[in-house]
Amino acid sequence: MRLPTRDEAEQFLYHEARLLDERRLDEWLALFTPDGIYWLPIPDEGDGHEQPTSISLIYADTAEREERVWRTLHTPVLDQRPRSRTLHSITNVE
The missing domain is CATH 4.10.910 (30s ribosomal protein s13; domain 2)
Structure with missing residues (x-):
């Protein structure tokens, strides 16, 4: 590969x-690949090598990602009215 x-x-x-x-x-x-993980770790003051056991904003496998998407698209999510806007910063790609 x-x-x-x-x-x-x-x-x-x-x-x-x-x-x-x-x-x-x-x-x-x-x-995502079937074994892919969507992971948003909370940076710590350490060496910058967070582990899955660290506190995370999101740590979602396939089932959890699918559930989140389904809830977002098919259920009335009160905290999404009005719908959240997104902002992307794509920088320092090496």
């Missing part, structure tokens, strides 16, 4: 952001 080029990696990140902005969440789910 070859690594993506920098341009390919940037284009992937822009594509992911567009899917989220346009609420094309089923397509966003399809970006």
Whole structure:
């Protein structure tokens, strides 16, 4: 398996952001491999190498991602009225 080029990696990140902005969440789910984890760790004061056991904002496997998307698209989420806006900062891609 070859690594993506920098341009390919940037284009992937822009594509992911567009899917989220346009609420094309089923397509966003399809970006993940079955064993993929969506992980947003809370940075600590340590060495910057957070572990899955660290406190996280999100640590979601396939089932949890699918459930979150389903709830977002099919249930009245009171804290999403008006719908949350998203902001993306795609920087320092190496």
